[in-house]
Amino acid sequence: EAQVTQNPRYLITVTGKKLTVTCSQNMNHEYMSWYRQDPGLGLRQIYYSMNVEVTDKGDVPEGYKVSRKEKRNFPLILESPSPNQTSLYFCASSRQGSGNQPQHFGDGTRLSIL
């Protein structure tokens, strides 16, 4: 089954404790991205990757890091999480990085930073 898998689905942690949210897709997609979804603000893009070893900042990259060492994986790293990063996070992939391509989303990671 074609899917985007995120882990963990839920995480409660404390300020400053480094964490990684993993994302993996099995569709051989070139393009992957991370979004955060907040009430009243909608989906905002954090980082995206057009292909292996190529990453770029989205609209809200501050406080986040990503890497794309393999085509299927695109982990999101919070080096020193803060409470304002409490949010619902989605990983997505598409065949290419074009606005015409449909995005396949994971089921989300709900992150709470205390």
Added chain:
Amino acid sequence: TQLLEQSPQFLSIQEGENLTVYCNSSSVFSSLQWYRQEPGEGPVLLVTVVTGGEVKKLKRLTFQFGDARKDSSLHITAAQPGDTGLYLCAGGDIYGGSQGNLIFGKGTKLSVKP
């Protein structure tokens, strides 16, 4: 900066009623995608419209892309409780070309009561 405004933000209706959700912008988009998101899940693509004036139907859902490719609408006929969810429109960045990213509206939260 390209923006997409969705209206209404919230909609609560009775089963069997018709409704229309709007997605508007002052910018031109290369394409317009509609997604539905249910609680605890990621957005799922419903349709992509590419040509100005294009109309696509998906059972009781009718999607239209404006002639100037600046706006779109989603009309649901005889809504059912299963239509409940968050409806998101997303525009393809016309200036980004093959490098473009999607720009999401903030969504319309639809509740259909039995």
